[in-house]
Amino acid sequence: MADVAVTIEHQADAIVGLHTQMSSVRALRKSTDLEKSVATIAVIFNNHTGPDGKLSKAQAKDLLLTQFQSFIKGQELKPKYKEIISDLDEDKDRRIDFEDFMVLLTSLTIVSDLLHELRCITAKK
Numbered sequence: 001m002a003d004v005a006v007t008i009e010h011q012a013d014a015i016v017g018l019h020t021q022m023s024s025v026r027a028l029r030k031s032t033d034l035e036k037s038v039a040t041i042a043v044i045f046n047n048h049t050g051p052d053g054k055l056s057k058a059q060a061k062d063l064l065l066t067q068f069q070s071f072i073k074g075q076e077l078k079p080k081y082k083e084i085i086s087d088l089d090e091d092k093d094r095r096i097d098f099e100d101f102m103v104l105l106t107s108l109t110i111v112s113d114l115l116h117e118l119r120c121i122t123a124k125k
Contacts, residue, residue: 041102044063048063054095056092057088057090060104064108072112081108084108
């Protein structure tokens with residue numbers, strides 16, 4: 001229950017301003033789109049972590065299902081998707097750090113249809 005209170009507190013901070021948080025990072029003032037994208041992921045992750053800078057697997061799953069829903073929608077039947085989500089369902093209290101979270105995001109992006117859709121758009125040009 002303490003994790004929920006910390007997460008709610010961090011989410012309130014996030015509402016106050018993802019943009020404000022990002023604009024206060026000096027290195028981002030002249031950063032590329034890719035750097036800004038990764039920084040956005042880092043800020044969102046940080047806004048949902050506890051004081052230890054980590055998420056429980058249950059929190060990570062919730063964050064992915066709410067903040068990554070467009071990428072994972074329709075992937076539920078794919079074996080790799082099932083494997084990733086079932087891993088999050090096991091040992092739900094285990095804490096994961098930013099590196100583990102990025103591996104999850106990357107894995108789910110690869111499983112998603114995003115790259116296929118982008119290739120189709122590029123091929124039409």
